[in-house]
Amino acid sequence: MVETTNIHLVCTLDTYITIKDSLQNYYEAMRLEIDPYDRSYILYNIGLIHTSNGEHTKPLEYYFRALERNPFLPQAFNNMDGDSEIAEAWSDQAAEYWKQAIALTPGNYIEAHNWLKITRRFE
Incomplete structure (x- = not known):
């Protein structure tokens, strides 16, 4: 039992x-990058780290900041949550951007295409 607990603590500490x-x-x-477009992806990735860490509010700050620099970042819209009405509005916006991305490069966004079908946002 002690060995298992120690392993769990080490894994948690490593994470x-x-x-x-x-x-x-x-x-x-972020300190080094000056291009707003590139900074948007850095901010998005920081949001992902906070999301994967189980945080719910902090990632939104980074997704919003990413979208300020790059409004055509549908994955940021897609990762936003909140109350159901706001989440639905963001999902609708994400769907529009995903549709544009799919139209520009068909076949490159299989997961997005499937999400659009599942959520009945694809025509």
Whole structure:
């Protein structure tokens, strides 16, 4: 039992260190990157890290900041949650951008295409 607990603690600590290191690397990238478009992806990835860490509010801040720099980032819309009415509006906006992306490069966005079909947003 003690060995299993120790392994769990080590794995948890490793995960924490990995997340902390990843965030530090992205913060450093934000400090160095000047292109707003590239910064949007850095901000989006920071949001993903916070989402994967089980946070719900903090990722939204980063997704919004990413969208300010790049309004054509449908995956940021897709990852936003909140109350159902707001989430539905963001999902509708994401669907429009995914449709544009699919129209530009058919076959490149299989997951998005499937999501559009499942949510009945694809014509």
